[in-house]
Amino acid sequence: MAGTVQTELRKRLIEAFTEAGDEYLSGQHLADIAGCSRTAVWKHIEELRKEGFVFEAVKKKGYKIVKAPEKVTPDEIGFGLKSEFIGRHIHYEEKVESTQKIAHRLATEGAVNGTVVVADEQTSGRGRMDRSWHSPKFSGIWMSIILRPNLPPHQAPQLTLVTAVAVVQAIEEVTGLNPQIKWPNDILIDGRKTTGILTELQADADRIHAIIIGIGINVNQSQEDFPEEIARIATSLLAASGKTVSRASLMQEIFVRLEKLYLTYLNHGFQPIKLLWESYALSLGKEIIARTVAGDIKGKALGITDEGVLKILQEDGEVRHVYSADIHL
Numbered sequence: 001m002a003g004t005v006q007t008e009l010r011k012r013l014i015e016a017f018t019e020a021g022d023e024y025l026s027g028q029h030l031a032d033i034a035g036c037s038r039t040a041v042w043k044h045i046e047e048l049r050k051e052g053f054v055f056e057a058v059k060k061k062g063y064k065i066v067k068a069p070e071k072v073t074p075d076e077i078g079f080g081l082k083s084e085f086i087g088r089h090i091h092y093e094e095k096v097e098s099t100q101k102i103a104h105r106l107a108t109e110g111a112v113n114g115t116v117v118v119a120d121e122q123t124s125g126r127g128r129m130d131r132s133w134h135s136p137k138f139s140g141i142w143m144s145i146i147l148r149p150n151l152p153p154h155q156a157p158q159l160t161l162v163t164a165v166a167v168v169q170a171i172e173e174v175t176g177l178n179p180q181i182k183w184p185n186d187i188l189i190d191g192r193k194t195t196g197i198l199t200e201l202q203a204d205a206d207r208i209h210a211i212i213i214g215i216g217i218n219v220n221q222s223q224e225d226f227p228e229e230i231a232r233i234a235t236s237l238l239a240a241s242g243k244t245v246s247r248a249s250l251m252q253e254i255f256v257r258l259e260k261l262y263l264t265y266l267n268h269g270f271q272p273i274k275l276l277w278e279s280y281a282l283s284l285g286k287e288i289i290a291r292t293v294a295g296d297i298k299g300k301a302l303g304i305t306d307e308g309v310l311k312i313l314q315e316d317g318e319v320r321h322v323y324s325a326d327i328h329l
């Protein structure tokens, strides 16, 4: 299916319903806000109904939205969205190979800072180190966020850590669970992975043109839904909490948290983020094995450097810096 383009008019209607909260909005009021006829408003409300929105219509009062749908369309994500720029432009597809691939194309074509590509299903989801990422229909958040920071490329790993903190905070807020971060950017609950982050760059030697932050979150799979090869190491928010989680609400929370932390990072540097990241880190102070392409490094995880590099204290007293590895506890 081609990407859903949210009309400007429907976007304005959704914003008006968001601001109105529990109040009813009359057809005339909606027509004024959207700058169209009442008939056009009614047609758009019918379109929203088809997407799964449930309206309550009361004579002489008007309409209010009482339920949003469970797809992650731009309308659904836009309803109640409080961020300023992240998620304000959404490219939605029901089924894609990988949202990263689309985000790369859109970034090349000039997509604005904060554009999000999201799909309800990925057929070739990609993970770190050329692995695949299982992304079944409707049960997870599969999205890629395009940011355009005015930074040199070597600072990109810090943005991955900024993202990990934002996602942890959002999961905590929406589910009440206590996720932890396994360096560099796996998010675990009770020792099992629920979220992976894949950061890719479009840059020249001096400047980042765009950073594409791919986020995959297992949300509403039941534990039995995971394929055998990952069943023992993966979990979902539903499996961990026993409750179904609204993907759109979680995305909204991620956008707000990420935007705030991203601006903190741009204005005040990495230090405040580093402190937060370390407060959520799973392995600090513990004995770990870092499996790198050059072999295993064994020792105590001390923390991260200002570049987001992991420091490991070996038994012989030497502190090793690890740039890329799989961590085993």
Ligand code: BTN
Pocket: 097, 098, 099, 100, 122, 124, 125, 126, 127, 128, 129, 131, 133, 135, 141, 142, 143, 144, 186, 195, 196, 197, 198, 214, 215, 216, 217
């Ligand atoms: C990891 O290996 O832990 C990172 C996984 C990242 C998966 C996400 S899902 C959305 C985006 N599209 C992809 O193909 N990959 C990322």
